[in-house]
Structure formats: structure tokens, C-alpha cells
Amino acid sequence: MIDLKTLSRGEIGDLFQKMGLPEFRVSQLIHWMYEKNAASIDDITEFSKPLRETLKGFSYIGSVKILKKTTSPDGTIKLLFGLEDGLSVEGVLIPDEYRLTLCVSSQVGCAMGCRFCLTATMGLVRNLRADEIAGQITAVRRELQAQGGISGGEITNIVFMGMGEPLRNFDGVVRGIHILTEFMGISKRRITLSTAGVVPELQRLYREIPEVNLAVSLNATTDETRSALMPVNNKYNIGALLRACGRLPISSRRRITFGYVLLKGINDTPADARRLIALLKGLSAKVNLIPFNTYDAAKFEPPDEQTVLEFQQILIDRHVTAFIRKSMGREIYAACGQLKTCHETASP
Template structure:
């Protein structure tokens, strides 16, 4: 893994509200200015300190000298026919990650990346083939959200507002525990964006040691990438199952403090002839408590070169109905953004995969032709 080089000033977006109060107090400034700054940064989304009318000039001067207020840069976006919009976001060291804005009836959810690449190596996942390049810092995670908010306001509608967050982009969020924890605290701060715990979902592949220490994580919704109810199949799909098998995973899940929701969501990618059989339904019944679980079926998204196949629609319906009949809450996720490779497991940077950084225009036009 590459180490992060100290190539820039500390970002103002890296501070929780209480850290910002402490920073100001240490410098001899009034602590309450932190609340005003948070409001300007997040609630009013005003990035220009010159316009922060109620913030003292000496504080702005200090920020100018010591902190950065820059955001990551959006270098490409593609709009799917279903309204899903994928963004390629460049960080300060040139690394890129993807984030996806997914519209639904009454919300606009941003699927965020937590790492550049991913170390988990799930065999069905495009990102998993990259390996881990590095963790994102807390301000880079917050920065994705803010950069995309600004972009949507400037390019789509001034009324457009991101309402929900899912950590389901590139990376395993619990592998980058501390930065994701801090970013989540920032997202939830009432003086700022004020996203409630019910509007944030953290999806994990099942990193047991980190699940066991989630008592200090804000009480957001939890989704577990389960994908198989038998160890041999899960290990084939997710090598992490070798280290933390289903028995260890479920022992850890029992300890998760479920303050926000009674139910944990279990993501289950349905793959033809692998995990879509009657014995897989029985395996799920044996594993999952129907009063504390919600099963989200995701028909597999083929990608170029993938070794798995998507089941037929009738098979997907049958699988869901069998679980519903047995009293489980079970939904099938509508695949969104497939035409721009923005669907789950497809978030690998096309730039990097095809090594086309120097041929950006060619690739951009290729991707845009898909939207």
C-alpha cells in the first residue's frame, strides 16, 4: 500500500465540530466561531471565506495561512438513462475514486468511496481486482460529498440536494475505520449537514475485528455483504471468509449496537447456479433471524470478462418469493446505472483499468456514448 505523503495543508473539512472548537481555542479565538464556520461550510455550502460575514477576519487569516479549504476535483461525470450519475473524483495526489448519485422517489443517495481500490478482493467485484492503493482521509470522504453537492447545484439545479449516504463505493469502509468514523461524525453534525443516522448506511464485507469494535462508531444503518449462506461458496466469492467465516461473522454481528434500526441488511448477490438454489434459501433461513434481518437481493451485474452469470428474472422472483413466504423482509435491488458501469461491483476506474489516463478524451467520449 502506498503511504499518504504530507503534500498539502491540513484540510478544514477534516475537523469535527468539537475539533474545530479546540483548534480555535488553542489559537486564542472564540470557540463559538466553530459553529458559524460549520454553518457556512456545510449548511450554507459557501466555500468562499470572504463571504462568511459573521466570522472574524483574524480567523479567516489564520485559515488562509494554515489550512486548506480545497475540495477534490470532479474530472468526469456520466449520466445513466435511469438518472444515476457517476462521478470520477480526483484527489490531491492524482488518485481517482468513483462516487455515484442515485435518485429515488424522495431522496438522492450518494454512494461514496472510502479507499482507492480495495484489499478485500471479492471475486465478483471490479474494484477488487485493483488491490488497495491507499485509504482516503476523512476530509477526502467528506470532500467527495461536498464537491458533488456543489457540482449538482451548479450544473443540474440549485435545489438539488444529496439526502442519503451509503458507503458502498470503492473500498471496505471498516478497513479505513478511523477516517470513515470521523467523516460520519462530520456528516451527522446538526450545525452542519445534519444527516440523521437513518440516512447513512455502512456496508461491510465482514471485517470481524472492526465489527467487534463498532461501539464507538456513530449508530448508522449496517449492511453486511453476505452473498452466500455456506462457507465454501462464500469463500469462493469473498476470500475474507477464509479469515472470518460465517460462524465468526455472526458471533460478531450479535454484538453490533443497533441503535438506529432493529434490522441489519444482508446484501446477497444472486449468481446463476452458484447461490440461487433451494439449499441456499435454507442456508439463509438457518443463519438469519427474520425479526432482525432484511435481505437485499442483487442480481449479479455482468462486466466484461466476469466469470459469473446473472440468473434469469424468473429465478430472481422465485428466490425472493420463497424468502417472503417464510416471513423475511426481502427486496430485490433494481440495478441502476448499469450502462455507465456504476452498478455495485463495477466501480473500478475505467481510466485505470484501461490505463488510458493519457487518452482521457477518447475514454470520456466512449463512456459518454453509453449515457
């Protein structure tokens, strides 16, 4: 059986041509799968019953399902998405005054091994396919439709900050973004991709989709500390990462978000703040400071509030835009790896 959602427009066109179907049926199928969120071929009422039966003889519409939904006190909704092979990934829906942001996963697990990250403890199980990435958005849209919507009802922003390193699933993520933008009406400028710093793929990303927003998980100001926290730094160190960021063709009106998870006694000193200012000099950047969101068996602790405020103030005094993301669930605006932490912390 063919999952129609795994096919590109061209592949659906070839298939329908072989079946003797006119071209407009391709657009109809895409419209029903991605805009009307059809969960099965039977939902496509624009197709005649005989056509639906023919299609059902060899194909189906695959879907990602919401297995679990938990609303946190701050309004953030944690989601567990079920995949067809029985695996699951996590997402978070974040309503605020102006936006409804969905954080999606790009891999089941992650191979990057960041020491502060619960997802890292799973290792990499597999990459998500493009249709599974888009399927997370479709699943939430379906849910919002059923509920009559929340906060305006429409997802406005997508962030790749859930499970996985998106640049280690480059083809799946790029193809997924194409589905979102070409078939699902989501603007590339409303999509943010977060990376731990896979340098070669940064250039490739901007060659293929220059309009997406970039968030970089930095988390340290010396190679010694960053390598201890994030093994990727042994391959692409801070200098290489920031030079690559500086070479990206980003317009002056847009900024790269640097995520900085603050870990007590590890990377939270005034000296770190001053080094961070020096590192970001010349870059079009803003900083999201995320006090570590602790969990059972975590090896780190968050700094106290005063330390966080002082760190932020040092940046602000030197005209570096810096936000503190500390309410539950908001962490994912800046740093992958805090999502799972956020989930664990927020679980009832």
C-alpha cells in the same frame, strides 16, 4: 499549508485561540465549510478581508472535486471524485421518489479481494481521510446548489457502498460520519455502512455509532462457496459473521440488510435459498438480491430472470423480506463491489 478541513472543532479552536480570535469564529468557519460549502477562504464573506488574508497565509480549504458525471437512463448519476493527490474514487447519486441517496467511497481501491468485484482488482491504494469522505458529500451539494437541485435538491441518505471496505478504514469512516452528523446536518439513521464482514469491527462500530444502518455482503450460504467468492470468509466465516450480527444491539424496528449477489450456477439454487432462510432465522434481517451486473472479462454471469424470481419467492414464502435490485445503479443499495460493475456497465 494546513487544510482547515482536516482539523476537528477542537483543533480549529486551539488554532484560533493562538491567533487571538474569539470562539464564535470557530463556529462560523465550520458553518461556512460544511453547511455553506465554501470552496476557498475567500468564500467566507463573514470574515473580514484582513482575517481572510491572514488565514490564507498558512491555510486553505481542501476540497474533493467532481471530475466526471454521467447520468444513466434510470436517472442514477455516476460520479468520479478527484482527490488532491491526483487519485480518484467513485460515487453514485440515486434519486427516487422520496430520497436522494449518495453512495460514497471509503478507500481508494480495496484489499478484500472479492472475486466478483472490479474494485478488488485495484488492490488497496490508500484509505480516505475523514475530510475526503465528507468532501464527497460537499462536492455533490455544491453541484446540486449550482444546478438548482434535483429531486428536491438535498441529499437525504448516505451509503458507504462505493470503493473500499469501510470497516478496514475504521477511524477515517467514524470520524467522517461524525463530520456528516455534527457539522453537515445528516442524521446517523440515514447513513448505511456496508461491510464484507469484518467481524471484530462490527462490535466496535456499534459501540461508537449504534444508530447507523448496517448492510452485510453475504453472497453465499456455505463456507465453501463464500470463501471461494470472498477471502474474508476464511478469517470470519458465515457462522462467526451471523453470530456477530445477532449480538449487535439493533432495535426490533430496525433490520440488517443482507446483500446477496446472485451468480449463475454458483449460489442461485433453491437449496441456497432454503439455506439462506435457515441462516437468517432469528435475525432482524431483510435481503437484497442483486443479479450479478456483468462486465468485460467477468468470470461470472447473472442468473436468468426466472431463477431470480424463484429464489425470491422461496424467501418470501418463508416470510423473509426479499427485494430484487436489478435496475442499473440500484445494486449499490445492497452490495459493495457492484458499484464499479454498475459504472462500467452503464458507461456510454
